[in-house]
Amino acid sequence: FTAADTASLSALFVNDPPRDPALIVRSARPCNAETPAELLVGKPITPPNHFFVRNHLPVPVVNEDDFRLEVEGPGIPDGTSFTLAALKQFPKVDVTVTLQCAGNRRSDNQYHRLVRRPPPRRSGRRRIRHEVAHAVFDGAEGYGASIPIAKAIDPLGDVLLAYEMDGAPIPLDHGYPLRAVVPGTVAARSVKWVNRVRLSDEESESHWQRNDYKGFSPSAGGTVDYSTAHSIQSMPVQSAILTPAEGARVAPANDPGHTVRVAGYALSGAGRGVFRVDVSSDGGRTWVDARLQEPDQAWGRRWAWTLWEADVPVASDAAEIELVCKAVDEQYNSQPEGMLGIWNARGVVVNAWHR
Amino acid sequence: FTAADTASLSALFVNDPPRDPALIVRSARPCNAETPAELLVGKPITPPNHFFVRNHLPVPVVNEDDFRLEVEGPGIPDGTSFTLAALKQFPKVDVTVTLQCAGNRRSDNQYHRLVRRPPPRRSGRRRIRHEVAHAVFDGAEGYGASIPIAKAIDPLGDVLLAYEMDGAPIPLDHGYPLRAVVPGTVAARSVKWVNRVRLSDEESESHWQRNDYKGFSPSAGGTVDYSTAHSIQSMPVQSAILTPAEGARVAPANDPGHTVRVAGYALSGAGRGVFRVDVSSDGGRTWVDARLQEPDQAWGRRWAWTLWEADVPVASDAAEIELVCKAVDEQYNSQPEGMLGIWNARGVVVNAWHR
Ligand SMILES: [Mo]
Ligand SMILES: [Mo]
Numbered sequence: 001f002t003a004a005d006t007a008s009l010s011a012l013f014v015n016d017p018p019r020d021p022a023l024i025v026r027s028a029r030p031c032n033a034e035t036p037a038e039l040l041v042g043k044p045i046t047p048p049n050h051f052f053v054r055n056h057l058p059v060p061v062v063n064e065d066d067f068r069l070e071v072e073g074p075g076i077p078d079g080t081s082f083t084l085a086a087l088k089q090f091p092k093v094d095v096t097v098t099l100q101c102a103g104n105r106r107s108d109n110q111y112h113r114l115v116r117r118p119p120p121r122r123s124g125r126r127r128i129r130h131e132v133a134h135a136v137f138d139g140a141e142g143y144g145a146s147i148p149i150a151k152a153i154d155p156l157g158d159v160l161l162a163y164e165m166d167g168a169p170i171p172l173d174h175g176y177p178l179r180a181v182v183p184g185t186v187a188a189r190s191v192k193w194v195n196r197v198r199l200s201d202e203e204s205e206s207h208w209q210r211n212d213y214k215g216f217s218p219s220a221g222g223t224v225d226y227s228t229a230h231s232i233q234s235m236p237v238q239s240a241i242l243t244p245a246e247g248a249r250v251a252p253a254n255d256p257g258h259t260v261r262v263a264g265y266a267l268s269g270a271g272r273g274v275f276r277v278d279v280s281s282d283g284g285r286t287w288v289d290a291r292l293q294e295p296d297q298a299w300g301r302r303w304a305w306t307l308w309e310a311d312v313p314v315a316s317d318a319a320e321i322e323l324v325c326k327a328v329d330e331q332y333n334s335q336p337e338g339m340l341g342i343w344n345a346r347g348v349v350v351n352a353w354h355r
Numbered sequence: 356f357t358a359a360d361t362a363s364l365s366a367l368f369v370n371d372p373p374r375d376p377a378l379i380v381r382s383a384r385p386c387n388a389e390t391p392a393e394l395l396v397g398k399p400i401t402p403p404n405h406f407f408v409r410n411h412l413p414v415p416v417v418n419e420d421d422f423r424l425e426v427e428g429p430g431i432p433d434g435t436s437f438t439l440a441a442l443k444q445f446p447k448v449d450v451t452v453t454l455q456c457a458g459n460r461r462s463d464n465q466y467h468r469l470v471r472r473p474p475p476r477r478s479g480r481r482r483i484r485h486e487v488a489h490a491v492f493d494g495a496e497g498y499g500a501s502i503p504i505a506k507a508i509d510p511l512g513d514v515l516l517a518y519e520m521d522g523a524p525i526p527l528d529h530g531y532p533l534r535a536v537v538p539g540t541v542a543a544r545s546v547k548w549v550n551r552v553r554l555s556d557e558e559s560e561s562h563w564q565r566n567d568y569k570g571f572s573p574s575a576g577g578t579v580d581y582s583t584a585h586s587i588q589s590m591p592v593q594s595a596i597l598t599p600a601e602g603a604r605v606a607p608a609n610d611p612g613h614t615v616r617v618a619g620y621a622l623s624g625a626g627r628g629v630f631r632v633d634v635s636s637d638g639g640r641t642w643v644d645a646r647l648q649e650p651d652q653a654w655g656r657r658w659a660w661t662l663w664e665a666d667v668p669v670a671s672d673a674a675e676i677e678l679v680c681k682a683v684d685e686q687y688n689s690q691p692e693g694m695l696g697i698w699n700a701r702g703v704v705v706n707a708w709h710r
């Protein structure tokens with residue numbers, strides 16, 4: 001980059017707001033910033049200033065007075081649009097939703113024992129099933145994504161066009177003035193700064209719908225054919241340890257009944273709740289049943305995560321203890337032990353046991 | 356048992372019909388009989404005479420002319436009932452549904468490396484969330500089970516009271532004259548010989564709802580407290596190899612490109628389809644993408660299984676080849692590698708990689 005390049009690139013990001021210094025910035029432009037684990041412990045609701053930021057492009061300038069949400073689709077008159085004031089006339093509902101990146105726990109994807117083996121034969125290009133129709137969300141900054149129409153119109157699906165987050169106007173980084181919120185679905189479909197909703201026979205044409213956010217076989221290797229794979233919508237059952245931190249010192253113990261307090265989160269996609277979280281301090285040979293702090297949500301609409309804590313035994317002579325957690329969701333889906341079966345080049349939908 | 360005991364027990368089963376000799380009978384009374392794998396290969400629809408039989412009690416005598424389905428619940432007049440002729444006046448719908456036992460693949464549950472370790476401390480008795488309401492099905496023979504009311508009344512949930520199977524009256528072994536069919540849900544909730552539907556704030560009081568068909572942590576051990584665990588409703592993502600059979604001889608091969616044809620099934624619960632099936636001949640280090648024969652069903656209502664086949668490479672010098680399969684469903688849930696995290700005393704919801 002020349003100095004001129006840098007200056008013109010910087011100019012694109014002038015509307016990016018200041019961020020809470022507590023966030024861990026993985027990349028500044030576009031902003032990709034994580035919440036430190038310790039700020040999530042035991043808090044069912046993450047405060048907006050601590051909510052993770054995953055932008056794919058610069059934050060757009062959207063003037064609330066000029067804002068229009070365009071709506072397009074079969075049977076909808078051309079030029080149909082809504083001001084923000086008009087949208088606020090619709091019944092207001094509050095829904096508690098956990099948003100999770102497709103790339104959550106991507107760092108666990110780094111290990112891949114297959115890299116030096118020859119690529120296996122593919123058994124044939126798979127036919128990808130076409131959905132009858134999709135609801136496509138376009139963002140003011142150029143991002144776009146879609147969801148199956150069946151999810152969009154499901155009266156129990158709780159899909160929102162949100163203008164508030166935690167009781168205040170939605171922050172600039174999170175989609176001001178309007179964001180799609182698609183409960184039970186990967187956050188990549190909850191389009192920020194949404195200014196158009198289209199009903200279409202095709203998925204969103206965006207890069208992120210077509211050539212990103214899809215899962216692949218471990219054997220698909222590093223160069224993948226996105227047209228053969230399926231868009232991530234609902235995420236699988238997931239859990240992670242938030243505390244103690246990696247490498248933390250826990251109190252020395254000489255009594256055989258000594259335990260360490262472990263806390264974390266668990267969630268599943270598609271409105272499925274969490275039935276159980278198992279925590280181990282011996283690599284998964286024995287498990288302690290965690291105490292769950294379950295959201296008070298209806299069957300099939302359990303969109304919010306479950307926080308948990310457990311007191312796990314620690315052997316008195318252990319110098320190092322490896323903690324492991326895994327969750328079981330309402331469908332009795334569980335997490336795979338390791339990355340062997342789920343590693344993928346894109347590092348998405350990583351839900352192996354968390355160690 | 357005395358001879359008199361045996362005679363009176365036998366008398367209970369006089370209404371049990373003859374079964375197809377092809378079935379593998381695990382226990383005769385009550386009948387628990389499996390379909391041999393080779394009869395399932397490549398057949399999306401299992402013929403009724405080859406459909407697995409899992410009865411918990413003797414087959415009851417139900418006279419179609421005297422049959423009444425009683426319906427009870429808040430707001431429903433006392434004594435409400437329907438004859439079979441009356442039920443047939445309701446719109447008839449055809450739904451293709453795969454039914455799966457909670458104990459499918461139970462034999463894979465026999466290995467348990469934890470048996471000689473001391474039981475871990477439990478981290479506290481968990482609170483079990485109560486559903487607002489349940490639809491309870493009672494069978495004429497004494498079996499009973501329930502499902503969440505949200506599933507029962509979901510217009511896209513496709514729950515049926517079925518009087519036909521594959522175009523003919525439902526066979527005696529499968530619930531003649533009426534069976535509840537609960538798509539996407541463990542077969543144990545599809546109550547046969549159903550003669551009463553009740554709406555209740557409580558789950559079915561039956562043994563099979565309260566003290567059976569629940570999953571537990573591997574560390575819960577052999578004596579479990581059913582009141583602390585959740586009823587199985589939707590089953591997790593599952594797959595299995597149907598052919599070649601265990602121990603089958605495959606053609607010797609001296610060329611490095613030699614493959615063996617592997618075929619099986621995959622399915623998930625809750626109407627989720629199957630995105631991918633991976634098949635390995637090297638213990639999971641490399642995978643071949645199977646060709647899928649997907650049911651033509653709508654998003655969220657994919658109740659039928661997906662048959663698949665794959666041609667996997669076999670090393671020319673291998674004396675024995677271990678085949679492995681695993682599936683990925685539409686929620687990107689996948690199967691755990693082994694039994695370490697999912698072993699349970701009851702042997703239910705076993706969905707480790709199939710070897
Ligand atoms: Mo993401
Ligand atoms: Mo079953």
